Amino acid sequence: MPIIPDEKDWTWVLSRPCPECSFDASTATPATVPGSVRSMLPRWRAVLRRPDVAERPDEDTWSALEYACHVRDVFSLFDQRLNLMLDGDNVRFENWDQDRTALDKDYANADPAVVSAELTAEGQQIAETFAGVRQAEWGRKGLRSNGSVFTVLTLAQYFLHDVVHHLHDVDG
Template sequence: MRCAECDFEYDLTTAEQVPVLIARYADQYADLLRGAPEALRRRGTPLVWSPLEYACHMRDVLLVQRERLLAARRSETPVAEPMGRDERADHDGYLQQRPADVARQLRDAAQLFAHALGRLEPKDWERTLTVPYPEVVVRSLRWLAVHTVHELQHHLLDIRRQSGHS
């Protein structure tokens, strides 16, 4: 499967490489968050998140994916709850957060998720959970890892488009 918008290829054989990849993406997000705070908070249109909001979202995605991974290791039939991405942006005040704090937190979240992935045994990669997005379906931890990299790549492209650096 390939994302038509960002050209990401879902290659599940790369799952074991995800810890290194997410650390690299976290560094790229952190670098982008060094910009002027007012520019990082600016939305291109009212319905498109600002770069800061995308970075907050990715921090939370990494934390949520880690919890989903841990749930799949604890239970034979875990069902992941929707993360409430739009509600989080409002309830957690994404636009009011300090970019330097978000950069640090995003790196920490990437490290936490990478650590949990690094503890998987070969058989664990095939453990499954029901995920709610983009549709309700049963997926492996291998897919969860690769999908998280897709999210990181895709939203980094979203930020660069807004900043004129695509």
């Protein structure tokens, strides 16, 4: 059964801590972003080893496997967006329909071992990309399709919230 799409604008997490997962974006700095990503990878791999990883807790909530697939794709998407920001000025991001992606890639029936390997590889990749950002590049700008403006730093903070929040969602 399809999940009801989440159409909230989560950019508010850049101005105050998330009451659900307790992530405080202001604590993420250029020096901490790569390590933060890397530190979450073992926790995601542990989630993907659970025997009930593909079971939805209810019909309106993704399974831990579906969340992990989403995070894998978040790693890839944000790496692409980060590279666009580093390569161009005031770039615009294409809209991403995460719910359509979940259906198109059949998240619900993915192989947890494959997802674990892919999530780890994509996580390592974005950590490396963030590690390579030079001090002068953290202020470069990009524009989301809804008009939200990000710097490389606020993109990193917004991105980290997504990954932390979904670990919270799956009790990882």
